[in-house]
Amino acid sequence: MLTNYHTHTFRCQHANGTVEDYVREAIAKGFDILGMSDHVPYPHYEFGYRMPMAEIWDYIYEVEDAQKKFGKQLQILLGFESEYLCAKRSYYEELLEGYQVEYLVLGQHFFDYGGSFKSSYALKDSAECVRYAKSVAEGLSTGYFSLLAHPDIVGVNCLSWDRNMDEMTDIILEAAMRYDVPLEVNANGIRRGTIHDKELGRHYMYPHFKFWEKAAAAKVPTVISSDCHMPSLLYDADVLRTRQFAEEMGINIIENITIK
Ligand SMILES: [Zn+2]
Ligand SMILES: [Zn+2]
Numbered sequence: 001m002l003t004n005y006h007t008h009t010f011r012c013q014h015a016n017g018t019v020e021d022y023v024r025e026a027i028a029k030g031f032d033i034l035g036m037s038d039h040v041p042y043p044h045y046e047f048g049y050r051m052p053m054a055e056i057w058d059y060i061y062e063v064e065d066a067q068k069k070f071g072k073q074l075q076i077l078l079g080f081e082s083e084y085l086c087a088k089r090s091y092y093e094e095l096l097e098g099y100q101v102e103y104l105v106l107g108q109h110f111f112d113y114g115g116s117f118k119s120s121y122a123l124k125d126s127a128e129c130v131r132y133a134k135s136v137a138e139g140l141s142t143g144y145f146s147l148l149a150h151p152d153i154v155g156v157n158c159l160s161w162d163r164n165m166d167e168m169t170d171i172i173l174e175a176a177m178r179y180d181v182p183l184e185v186n187a188n189g190i191r192r193g194t195i196h197d198k199e200l201g202r203h204y205m206y207p208h209f210k211f212w213e214k215a216a217a218a219k220v221p222t223v224i225s226s227d228c229h230m231p232s233l234l235y236d237a238d239v240l241r242t243r244q245f246a247e248e249m250g251i252n253i254i255e256n257i258t259i260k
Helices: 019-028 051-069 086-097 126-141 151-158 163-176 187-191 207-217 238-250
Strands: 035-041 075-082 103-106 110-113 114-117 145-148 183-186 195-196 201-204 224-227
Touching: 019 151, 035 051, 035 103, 035 187, 035 207, 051 075, 075 086, 086 103, 103 126, 110 126, 114 126, 126 151, 126 163, 145 207, 163 207, 183 187, 183 238, 187 238, 207 238, 224 238
Parallel strands: 035 075, 075 103, 103 145, 183 224
Antiparallel strands: 110 114, 195 201
16 A cells, blocks of 8 residues: 655645646656645744745645546645644644644744744753754644654754753654654655764764654654655655654554554
8 A cells, every 4th residue: 555644745835736736747657545634824923935825725726726627636634734832732633723724743843932932943951952842843733643653853953862862752752642742753864864973973964763762662653755855756766765764663563553
């Protein structure tokens, strides 16, 4: 069974391809399920490159048109990748109930931080990773999210692995199990290549093997995601490398997720 629940489109302003382009690629590669999960727009706050709020219905209609046109060939799901920000709680409800979005992927690119927002890509010390993890756990506790994207995204900050990093991992794994939300090993991390670390040697920034050692031991259900920003990356060599990484780590790989 071939699935991908993490797919972007040209609307986010840093990807190529329409919904139909991804669907055609998915059909060509023999996919069973394609989840569209472009970056969610926010009504009152812009977080940089993503679709403007004015395009939200265009995106929704685009996915629904593809469902009508290609629904016999594969299952297409209407979703968004979204941060969990406490102040936007009612908005996530509106997405699921008002806009009838089928699923939300939690991608915690930003998190609440002392009345403001912190970028998960710009963390200076490992204590901030613990705060990232707490915000992820809070997001998962809401029940809005069907999948946790790149739980180890803070690996891009290349901080050394210490007790805080273990604590971050434990908080996320515990929340994923308690609230029954699968994790994702993310091929975009593999696409970023490896770094060399004095203590850990050569490794991917993410998927970070230290995180996944613990996730594998805890047997947390995990999907492989392409996180593709170009149709040709939906099922490329890096997706295969991601699966190989997951298999070698002994991760509990699942192919499909339960939509909340
Ligand atoms: Zn993106
Ligand atoms: Zn993401």
